[in-house]
Amino acid sequence: MINPLQCELQVEGAALFGVGQALFEEILWDEDGQLTNSNLSDYMIPSFLDVPAMAETILESDTNEVHGLGETGLPTVSPAVGNAVSRAIGIRLHQIPLTPERVLRAIQSAGESATAAAPGARS
């Protein structure tokens, strides 16, 4: 590593970027194609209070290939959070961010289809 501290920062920052993507970052358009959350109070990005405990390990190889290091920590976060939610509620969501609203709707619609499948059950 040429700059170990900067490598750590890239990985930490990228993982936090992933937290935002997995949990709340989403550009929303209305029916007329107007952007509805074009500012930082409606489009949330991770703050100090969203930082989870993190530990990064950077492995170096002996090859002579030189690589840039950028956003390496990002891609794994959404699948990890998706797996955790799936394990918790028993339903696999296929769209990020996994907002509270999206998770609640998934639970409700699973409940409704279970109710519909059971004749005589009260709705």
Added chain:
Amino acid sequence: VTEVLSFSLNGEPREVAIREDETLLEVLRRTLKVVSVRESCGIGVCGSCTVVVDGRQTSSCLLLAAQAAERSVETLESMTEWVGAVGVDDGRAAGALHPIQQAFVEHNAFQCSFCTPGFLLATRELLAESPSPTGDEVRHFLAGNLCRCGSYLKIEEAVLDAAERLRVPHRP
């Protein structure tokens, strides 16, 4: 319509012509060329344009310049007389950095550094109120400053280290 704004900037009395609808941020940046004050969100949620007005941190994007009349306004430059860029030899020792700035440099508590002036000013206010903060206190106090690069962990380390430097002033 213009009027003359009279206020104190980093301890020095200033008089500057302003438009009535200009924000303090605009006057600092465009008229007075104090470019450490930075606009990001423009609606007071990100902390990039933080200045200190009468001792309290304030979003300069939300304050009309006229509201600063006869008040004390401090920017990042109030932390040190050292105004050159990091690593630039302008004839003054890098040791002239404020201990909080020095801690941020040593912990590399930034990537793009756009948010850094706001974090530094917020940290100075935190450590004035609470000289020995816990990590949790740091996180809550600085929750109003956003860092898109996500350098928060290094910022927390730097703030805790800066607290120690300020408690033990003779530490190099």
